[in-house]
Amino acid sequence: MAADGIAIVAGRGALPRLIAEDCRRRRIPYRVVIFEGVTLDWLPGHPVLHEIFEKPGKLFADLRGAGCGVVTFAGGMTRPKLKPTRFDFKFIGMAPRLLSGLKAGDDATLRMVAEIFEAEGFRIRAPHEILRGLLVAPGVASRLHPGPADRVDTDRAFAIVTALGAADVGQCAVVAQGLCLGLESIQGTDAMLEFVAATGAAYRRDPAGGRGVLYKGPKPGQDWRIDLPAIGPETIRRAAAAGLAGIAVQAGGVLMIGREDCLATADAAGLFLWGYEPEPAEEETA
Incomplete structure (x- = not known):
């Protein structure tokens, strides 16, 4: 898979499914990223990466291995209840920033998460940049x-x-x-x-x-x-x-x-x- 593959970090709602179906239809390489605790009923037929919040090292390695250089966040997510005993070395290195950011408002938290992905070399794209026609017109x-x-x-x-x-x-x-x-x-x-x-x-x-x-x-x-x-x-x-x-x-x-x-x-x-x-x-x- 080319390095321009899209990782769809999927939450609740129809949006991640619509993006995945659009990528499949247009033959754009992609992976659906599912974090532990997120249950979706539309995954059969889609390539999926199962990930754990406390192990970002594995997540980043999996994304690179799958050729995903682009990340998009789609659907509602619940703030995770983290288990310190499962932190990997990557999380431990980021822990002060992550744990502080998770106590902020939603926008500040997501901005911090996006900055972490960008620091790892991934590009963040909005869902409406991938799936056209989503934005409400005047x-x-x-x-x-x-x-x-x-x-x-x-x-x-x-x-x-x-x-x-x-x-x-x-x-x-x-x-x-x-x-x-x-x-x-x-x-x-x-x-x-x-x-x-x-x-x-x-x-x-x-x-x-x-x-x-x-x-x-x-x-x-x-x-x-x-x-x-x-x-x-x-x-x-x-x-x-x-x-x-x-x-x-x-x-x-x-x-x-x-x-x-x-x-x-x-x-x-x-x-x-x-x-x-x-x-x-x-x-x-x-």
Whole structure:
């Protein structure tokens, strides 16, 4: 295998499967990297490397042996519970940096992991650089369009996510009638939408007002090669179950997994899908 093979570090969700299938279809050499504790049901038919978090020395050697010079991170991952008795020499050498980084926010942690791979000579590529058509384009993609109240709520949600993102906390929020009904934390988007479904109706003050908007966007200064926010059909179903009017995402900065399924799900549920373009920040003048 040539040194330009792609290592797909696979987590939960459909994205790693879609990338692997695309590589296979286009005859691009690749390996699916599965860490201990990650269970996927689509692996038969794909070349797989089984790895252990505590043994990066083996991981790097396996990647080089397989001719993988490119690494992409795809799908949701849970922070590992490390076992010091299994650390290899490579991990021991990196331990102070790794253990400190794992206590930081998600973006800082993933940036640190990417830097470690790059120090070993691997190139990091974003999923959307490999599988084309993933990024949400500007404009409304669904049949239903956001109304004036929805646009105001989206502006408010964007401001909230931008402020929290600066502290490396979360990539999405739900706002209805100007009130923040939910914020994403380490539990993820699904847990936030479940919370909104259970509690949000009590805070919608005006029955004729906006039902609420889920907004998602990357954090300020985020490395767009890793952990860009994503939506899929399940996100849309959960937003509908929470009684929301629609979903807005930062245009060009969010992945849509299964575009046709997403649009069909949104249209069937009566939700809008909007590639939101924030107004450029005004420069301060002296």
